[in-house]
Amino acid sequence: MGLFPWQRVLALIGATFVIALPDSYDSHWSAKDIIIRDVCVIGGGSSGTYAAIRLRDMNQSVVVVERKDRLGGHTETYTDPGTQAKLDIGVRIFHNTDLVKNYFARFNVPLITADLQAPGESKYVDLRTGAVVTNFSPGDPTAALGAYAGELAKYPYLDAGFDLPDPVPADLLLPFSDFATKHRLEAGVGLIFRFGEGIGDMLRLPTLYAMKLVGLRVLQSIQTGFLTTARHDNSELYEKAQAVLGADNALLLNSHIISTQRDTNDGYVRVVVATPSGQKLIKAKKILLTIPTTLDSLDHFDLDGSERSVFKQFNPNGFYTGILRNTGIPDNTTIINTGVDTPFNVPFLPGVYSIDPTGVPGLHGVIYGSPNLIPGERVKDDIIAAIQRLRTAGTLPTTKPEFAVFSSHSPFMLTVPSNAIAGGFYRQLYALQGHRHTFYTGANFHTHDSSMLWQFTEALLPRIVA
Structure with missing residues (x-):
């Protein structure tokens, strides 16, 4: 289905003000195109995949929206057609921690000490x-x-x-x-x-x-x-996680956000998503956003003034x-x-x-x-x-x-200058956790390190399910 006229207008003007959806909005959608979940995870990279698996463990229903045709984000593995050798070209190593070892073990992906x-x-x-x-x-x-x-x-x-x-x-x-x-x-x-x-x-x-x-x-x-996978195929973790989430109808791959509305009358945020099988309406109690929070990346989100004022300060490389x-x-x-x-x-x-x-x-x-894109x-x-x-x-x-x-x-690191850090930028960024039913994890909320991001996400999960 196409965009409603008000959605077209908002997309064109990049509106930042809030409009409460009318109660009749959902009636415009066919039941087969409405997905109702506890949490909508936006981004299926390292943080998004881990969060979706763990939320599922915590009896939360989830759906993951991912632009690519696979999970894993920066974890990418190339298979040489001649030798069938696996070569990790993205994330290659992990820390030797219980959290890391337990995560890989649940998917039966063996680890070895990496030779650097x-x-x-x-x-x-x-x-x-x-x-x-x-x-x-x-x-x-x-x-x-x-x-x-x-x-x-x-x-x-x-x-x-x-x-x-x-x-x-x-x-x-x-x-x-x-x-x-x-x-x-x-x-x-x-x-x-x-x-x-x-x-x-x-x-x-x-x-x-x-x-x-x-x-x-x-x-x-x-x-x-450091640790790496014994089969030198770090993507195996994500392939197995993808199989689990796919079996739960919890994945929208090759999909992207068209619009969001996070201020509603019934406690459910709305996320309109373009998928290979047409547009879907996700109704979720919470959003967990794991993609880079640049204004370009969030151009279809209904950002308010406080969100926009924080995210516009990031400089990507x-x-x-x-x-x-x-x-x-x-x-x-x-x-x-x-x-x-x-x-x-x-x-x-x-x-x-x-x-x-x-x-x-x-x-x-x-x-x-x-230093720049x-x-x-x-x-x-x-x-x-x-x-x-x-x-x-x-x-x-x-x-x-x-x-x-x-x-x-790219964008990879998102940074701000020293004067912004001294002026409380990260206090303002972290104050957005839970604002308008939205939570955040991912590299610009911690660091580009899968092991550390899983740790950060694990600490955030109780707030999301509360």
Whole structure:
């Protein structure tokens, strides 16, 4: 069915005021197109899938609305057609916690300790020129990481979310470059940067974001070992969760939101969704929103003034990943983009972070970051040009590679400037929990770390079902 006239008007003008739906509204829908649930989960990535499974455990009826044809979000796995080898190109590692192990165990997905040692040789190359950065060594980061852990220990609340004290500690507001210099972390910045890939221009961002992405739990896992799936197929978790939710008629894949109305007379929010089988009306007691809360992402939501004033402050960055064929780079060689003249020798962005062996002959993984959003085709062209510069510089006999698979994980990090953090931005953001029957989880409410997001979501669930 098409949009009602008032929906068309609201969509066109981007209205932010509230209209209570008339009691007769539902009568315009066929019964087969109305879905009634306790909770409508919007987004089927890491947080949304976990929440839907756990809400089901808590005797809540759910429906998940997901744009893609699968669950998992940034957890993506490529199957090489020649060898049938599985290669994770999104989320690759997890923390060794009981929550993680129990979640995988319920779906009979075995875990092993991840091997993060790059095979063969690592070349430190400035990919702006393709030349090896001479006389460069990453050095021993042990002492610097110890000092960094000492600083992290001052802010244990960061592992639970953005529930910051007032006033916000001054060190958390410093650009990370200044923080690293102040606390003599120079030898550890390279490793912190690599574990924080995707954050964008880490050195200029407030230290808060570096500490959120590379926190105490990450440092502990570096020492004790991360986990990954024994079959090297992290998507298996989501395929099995998808089977469970699909059997409950709890999934709307390849679907997107047309409109929402969260101020009604009967306590049910309304969500109009375009699905492959036509438009559906979801009536739910609560919404759990897990997608990035940018104004672009929420352009079909009935945002009020308080929501819009918070979400409009976010600045998104870009993160991209893929698998390359026939690069000319040896199968046992890792290329680490290293700035010859940049602070701490971190790579200049936008640009490639690294090009890594996959263990499958002829295939290399690539990850790319940008401080802002850029088109995927431009990213692909830049990656290919960077690889060809290795040949021009005489570093390696590279060729023009092809993408076996490419994926944009953008918008990735959502950040705000230090003055906004100091002014109480995260208090305002968290105050939206439960506002207008809507709850939030996902990376911009905590961090880009599946294990930590499941922990955050678990803590939020009692509020949703109350």
